[in-house]
Amino acid sequence: MIGTRGVPARYGGFETAIDEIGRRLVEAGHEVTVYCRGERHPEREYLGMRLVHLPAVRSKVAETLSHTGLSVTHAAWRRVTRRGPDVALVFNAANAPLLPVLRAMRIPVATHVDGLEWKRTKWSGTGRRYYRSAESLAVRWSDALIADARGIQDYYTERFGADSVFIAYGAPILAETDTAKLAEAGYKPGEYHLVVARFEPENHVHLAVEGYRRSEATRPLVVVGSAPYADEYTKQVQELAGDDPRIRFLGGVWDQDLLDALYAGALTYLHGHSVGGTNPSLLRAMGAGASVVAYDVNFNREVLGEEAGRFFGDAESLAYQVEVAEADPGAAADRGTAARKRAAERYVWDDVATAYERLCEDLKARRLTRKTIRRKT
Structure with a gap:
């Protein structure tokens, strides 16, 4: 799992998703590696997930991409040494320019495209153009796209003619609170x-x-x-x-x-x-x-x-x-x-994790490839 701040989840939705999904995949018998940036967990494992901490450039523009660059390089090197992953889950379409590193090592890739990041006002014209381009690259270089909302699925179908796998998040159900x-x-x-x-x-x-x-x-x-x-x-x-x-x-x-x-x-x-x-x-x-x-x-x-x-x-x-x-x-x-x-x-985390497990199995078996993302261009 690549492209986020990692676990334990302390920041946002992606991190929470990795926390919830990763622990359930471990319980199902899978080996899960999470690439992390930021505060270092004192152990090399968390709820059975193997943690790899790598640095990042501390700036709004470069932080995510710099960390993902190191992460995909590390995952590719593990593949060379025959200890690499069967499947990579990359979170955030902004990381799409780095997907060829994984593809070069024949690691199947699913990209969670997130929301419409280019619409955020914090990005200038250059930033927006980058995110629009990254969406296109995610379609071109992923073996599968993950959308967490039907509206995101519709966007990728209408703009790129691309299929995606719909997997929402789970919701914590709080019967009692403090x-x-x-x-x-x-x-x-x-x-x-x-x-x-x-x-x-x-x-x-x-x-x-x-x-x-x-x-x-x-x-x-x-x-x-x-x-x-x-x-x-x-x-x-x-x-x-x-x-x-x-x-x-x-x-x-x-x-x-x-x-x-x-x-x-x-x-x-x-x-x-x-x-x-x-x-x-x-x-x-x-x-x-x-x-x-x-x-x-x-x-x-x-x-x-x-x-x-x-x-x-x-x-x-x-x-x-x-x-x-x-x-x-x-x-x-x-x-x-x-x-x-x-x-x-x-919005049930058990169901979400089962859907990710099925997705990973399809990627490993090559039932999902770039050819299964139908495109107009």
């Missing part, structure tokens, strides 16, 4: 609205803050999150909040028990993510039974359906949804129950 943690943080169940997001424009934290501030809500808005390389946007969000005493910024919360308690205790969880596929934060909120008000894009509608959430597209509609939830908290709680039920039925 209410003492919530009390220690100064909050009561049902008495606040919540945002959890990296501070990036496409996650619409600014819209959540602006919409809430326009509302007549009496329960506070709790904002969890931050982002590297986003000082200007963070300043914009704080300026929109102004001196409104109802809006509280907590910064990053790395205590998972507290974060789960915040999800479970929120009257509403305001989810503004718009360019990814199946978003792990949304699944965690649903698994905690949060009543979700989500930005109105196809990815979020796909995950929530029509019964398990409400949607907003601008500040006015968000303000309306917040006020409606405060006027009828019972209905909001019912939507949270429906969301948990939907997550428990549709």
Whole structure:
């Protein structure tokens, strides 16, 4: 497994997926190697997964690609010494220019293409062109593409005429949460609205803050999150909040028990993510039974359906949804129950891991190759 920060999962959706999938593949009898960057785990193994720590260039532009370059070189060298992998799972289409290194050693490759990264405002014209090109290279050089949302599948079909394997994420189903943690943080169940997001424009934290501030809500808005390389946007969000005493910024919360308690205790969880596929934060909120008000894009509608959430597209509609939830908290709680039920039925890590196992077996047996990704060009 190549292309992420690795495990134990401390950062994002890819890392959580590797944690959950990798441990289950080990339990099924497979040998799993995870390439890691960042904080080093004290052991060479984690939940049975072999860890390989390699450095990276510390910059927004080069960090992921530099680490992946070292990782694919290491995996290729292991192949030379006859200890190499049967299959490589590469996460993030941005790593596609490095796939020929694996292909040269006849290592079958599946690329998890992630979301539409080129739509993120943090990338300049050059960065966007790179990501668009990388998508094309992923189609050309992968033996299989992995999409975690039907909307991503549709995008690759329409743009490239390419088939992909649909495998969503799993959701943690939280029957109980640490209410003492919530009390220690100064909050009561049902008495606040919540945002959890990296501070990036496409996650619409600014819209959540602006919409809430326009509302007549009496329960506070709790904002969890931050982002590297986003000082200007963070300043914009704080300026929109102004001196409104109802809006509280907590910064990053790395205590998972507290974060789960915040999800479970929120009257509403305001989810503004718009360019990814199946978003792990949304699944965690649903698994905690949060009543979700989500930005109105196809990815979020796909995950929530029509019964398990409400949607907003601008500040006015968000303000309306917040006020409606405060006027009828019972209905909001019912939507949270429906969301948990939907997550428990549709987003199951055991099923996800089984799908990855089947994918790897198909790659190893050469039932999936570049020829099976049908392309227009």
